[in-house]
Amino acid sequence: MKNKLLWPLLALVALLLLNLIVTPSFFALRMQDGHLYGGLVDVLKNGAPTLLIALGMTLVIATRGIDLSVGAVAAIAGAVTCVHIGTSGSASTAFAGMAIALVLCAVLGLWNGFLVAGLGIQPIIATLVLMTAGRGVAMLVTEGQIVTVNNTAYRQVGAGFVVLPVSILIALLVLGLVAFVTRRTALGMLIEAVGVNPEASRLAGVRSRTIIWTVYVFAAVCAGIAGLMISSNVSAADANNAGLWIEMDAILAVVIGGTSLAGGRYSLTGTLLGALIIQTLTTTVYTIGVAPEVTLVFKAIVVIAVCLVQAPKARAALSFRKVAVS
Amino acid sequence: MTTLAQRVPSRFLPVLATVALFVLAFGVGSARYDGFASGQVIANLFIDNAFLIVLAAGMTFVILSGGIDLSVGSVVALSTMVTASGLQAGWPVPLVIVAVLLTGSTLGLLMGLVIHKFDIQPFIVTLAGMFLARGLCFLISVESVSIKDRTFRDVATAAIELPGGVTITYNVVIALLVVAAAMYVLHRTRFGRTVYAVGGSESSALLMGLPTTRVKVGVYVISGLCSSLAGLLFSLYMLSGYGLHAVGMELDAIAAVVIGGTLLAGGVGYVLGGLAGVLVLGTIQTLISFQGTLSSWWTKIVIGVLLLVFIAVQRTIVRR
Amino acid sequence: GSGGGGGDTGSSGGTITMGFAQVGAESGWRTANTKSIQDEAKTAGIELKFSDAQQKQENQIKAIRSYIQQKVSVIAFSPVVETGWDTVLLEAKRANIPVILTDRSIDSDDTSLYKTFLGSDFVEEGRKAGDWLVANASGPTSVVELQGTTGAAPAIDRKTGFEEKIAAKPDIKVVASQSGDFTRSGGKQVMEAFLKSQPKIDVVYAHNDDMGLGAIEAIKAAGKVPGKDIKIITVDAVKDGMQALANGEINFIVECNPLLGKQLMDLAKKVVAGEQVPERVVTVEGTFTQEQAKAALPQRQY
């Protein structure tokens, strides 16, 4: 397992080095107004929402599912909170708004879980419903406008700093929490069992439905927190664009991290690396000045390169060595 | 005979359920809106979705084999771009068509080879393919390019009269031919049956001595070919090439296929299901535009709700 | 009410039915545009069939086709892209339904496909932004550009117009240009990266207010003062942008007016009545400096 993560890690390092070569100051860190400031910090800060969503997605994918609705859920969370805050500047209003939003997200997760585990609808279609309708709901909440707020407490979630960006601290906290919960309880093993062989798990008495329900709720709550970060980062809720296509980034992060879309074994650390790789890639495009019209080609090449170095078969073919048996 | 009667429905149930729902939705539309119950509305459903029908047919192959192809929307865009800029540069129409179809199939072939030879998940490879194809569009031109070629325009605007005053376009004919061809290949040829086998269990198919490599790569070539053909139809439909055409169309295609009862895990499903799925999505849109009073957000919500109603009802019918 | 419909007016007797195919609701600007059209239709007594194309041209075409099917009296729409409208507009022409373009024209040799075009000129907006910079820049000036969605018409045209004007002054250089997808987060992320990779930034030119607002956040986070250390030019003049302009965080905004409703309804009535209308109706649009913004802000509707 550890060995498997070596390659994504190398890919990440290579990308960062590319930045260093083009922009020598990329790794430079300085303290400014009591917090760290620099290119790496930006990668962490901006990567936090993708990371969070990818964490939720990892568990969903481990059960053989997929959740396309996370982007819409993120938009709803931001919209609800900003509309609740309105013109208020008070911290308590902000917290109340966020609490309402997250509870709502949990409900949306329950809904996805109901469609998948209750009605037995294929996850991709089940969550497509919320992906479409959810964005409509977010726009309904904001009436199609970008709702701007001016609330210092709310700003902290996405743009605040406690030396490091608050957003990455939150994301890492959630990562730690999930890692702890899935390893220290039997949840991780049961999720994998359900993902690898649902029928065998059912006959072994595993509560597959509850587990599926749990992961969708978790994914939705993660998406909610990510939505708060996205909206808080610019102090505004943009129902239409917040979290647009982030589900694709999140799935990509999970897959780059070595988790198979066919379900089963998953790696949270892999997902962390995957999310960082994706964010670094985006930042790289901006920093090294790739022209917008070639951005996509550049991304395509990097993604394939990252995958090729990871694939044992490709490495074997490239180095003309027989696959080593250790 | 009774066994036949019992078996056929259970296998075709998802497709039949989708078709039944489509008919039902159409009935509701006719009852509610003036002018809905006309042959032309049905014909328009085909005219407006011909490219999606072709995409869904190609996607069916990939999904049946247990894979997924996210690149199709971008390949459609790339095809429109190649068509438009080729024609603008004065290439003859047949050359343009060949170039487009070759581009699509080659991309499919490359993706298939990478997926198979290096054992990388289809999701990533085709996502990279999606980036690449759209990126290539922008490399050709960031602006949209009009198609002014006479032949193209004539074909695009030609109307084929059907009995009852209903007209369709050549696109529809091509799309239906593609569906027929896809059905033939999937159900009547060794390749097609092997697609099902690989989707059912790849390791078993391998141990059964079936040519899994050919199939696993082949489905992506077919999907690439279908995407570029869909791109040609799209060029005819839009008479323009543009890098932002068909954004997110891969999701529509996947959704149509899955709504039609095909299992994303592979091995189970029919091309006709994909066709029915496209018609369902099209009907939802038609219903909404006939309603004509929905705000942007209610449009999204209603699309979601109608989608839910369709799949939930279909699910209950299939489960019995 | 309208003066009496043409012979081809739809089934609903005397009243005019308009089919309007909107692009989507991708920005606050668009939402304001939609709202204006819906409100004015009500005021003018025109029955409005509205559809949202979710940013997809093919959906717009489908909607137009369904309007033809429903025999509306007039069709209006904002084409996202210039190209690709001939087929469906030909169908409308065959069905004798007049067409009005709003917001943007189409690229067709056959001008008989539509009656008139009502809307702004994106290239002109870029030129206005360029003019202001040329007039206000002194010495070598490094500009960073926040582009709209790659390939989108406003992005291409606002870039073109701007470049056309600043070419006059070799001192002014666009040192970096990147797409921020017309969104605040996009603008902020790109600006953050620019602030680290560019040694000197004097001016930000953003293709819309939202990206400019995002850039302001990034500039503040870098410990600089937006509007002073780094000057900001944007396009649109939505309310949040005007507020920032009034606050001195933005230096100049080129207006792009979404409130086309009233003009559109007037044109529609004329077209349906068979009256002659000009082929091109330009919307009245201005520019705002910080002082003008302070004055105009209280009356802004969107």
Next chain:
Amino acid sequence: MTESPPPVVEMRGISLAFPGVKALQDVDFRLFPGEVHALMGENGAGKSTLIKTLTGVHRPDTGQVVLAGDDVAFSSPGEAQHAGISTVYQEVNLCANLTVAENILLGREPRRFGGIDFPAMRRRAAEVLARIGVHIDPASSLGEHPIAVQQLVAIARAIAIDCRVLVLDEPTSSLDAGEVAELFRIMRVLRDEGVAILFVSHFLDQVYEISDRMTVLRNGTLVGEHLTADVDRRTLIAQMIGRDLGTLEAIEHAAEERQAQGPVLVAATGLGRRGAIEPFDLEIRAGQVVGLAGLLGSGRTELARLLFGADRADSGRLLVDGKPLRLRGPRSAIAAGIAFSSEDRKGEGLVADLSIRDNLVLAMQAARGWTRPLPRKTKDQLVDKYLKALDIRPANPDALVRTLSGGNQQKVLLARWLVTEPRLLILDEPTRGIDIGAKAQIQQLVTTLAAEGTAILFISAELEEVVRIADRIVVLRDRRKIAELDGSVTGVDEVVELIAGGATPEKVVS
């Protein structure tokens, strides 16, 4: 089959290592035309691996494969098949989503006008199936059939082509006597036509009945090659396990002692499910072993699944400890102390991508819920205990179950349920693919468990086993319970007669 013809297959110095396991070390193997050659060895000895090396699934690290005088290195099973090697692999490797006919003929379908000729295909499939005495609808989907039927379909696929080498890896593990006889008849016909047949089975009776020669593997090494007539069972077993143990005695004495039985634990009255099994009555007492006998498709598995709640009953009721129990699914059954080890270990039993440890504790952990994980130490103790008790190899708790040999997988599945210490243990073909040593152990285990008060429902295609172990034998035919016999006084013949015979009056002995 004597000296004259050269071997059709010759494997020389084959070695193959998997991470952590040397599966084959310098193995030589010869297969002659016109012989049935048994490949013998304990679970995990390397039989299946040797076969897969022959057919191009694995590439050997060293050594060469010679087919009819030519060096070959197949890179896929397809190539081997083209070269005339037809194989039935150990686990059923067919596509459940296709029809029976397609599974038999895929890759060589009859064609007409360039397309597949389905009517002709169904006809051909029906013919091939008829050859081995199976009469099912070739157009039915494979997944509808029980594992034994699937095994027969796999055999049908293998004999549907003209081949010069036929490889059968434990083809008989789920079959009952009738099917085995049919298979052997076909094998003899093919052998007489000059086909070389490689046969793997843990049933010594079958091996002695059909094979001409045998090769014995132990721990991945070759330990002997004999004419079947030259070795007796004792020597063979000694060679396979590497020790001379009283294994045979153990088997023969497995079920001598019968204990006094406890109170009625589970009682079903009128329990049934339409299309699966007709309503039946059944009582199982604590400490009692109830055997289920019946032909393929007689409904044994269905009966077991109803008791476990894997399928919902649509009539009748179930009493546990005299109290009615509504089974809403396996969970409620497990909560009531019922365990069910499925015959389909690949599909319904194991979680192939998880480790031995996780598979072992899965049922127990599921019963506790995810919030109460088994402490690491308890887990390790349990795993340790059962790895030893059932002699699971490799004894590495972290090995993925997918990489285990068939027999060892079966042991893991059994262990999973033993861990839960059930009150009623339903064993559907628990000895499928298990070698004789382990089989004796398992039978011993069943007796011991019964002696300790566990009720056991025992299903096996091997009638002798059922008769030997069971206190009572329930006989099923055509999805109906037709008789209940006293196990201690019943012989195999009597049961066979009941199973096969016409209308036998219901007779119940308690």
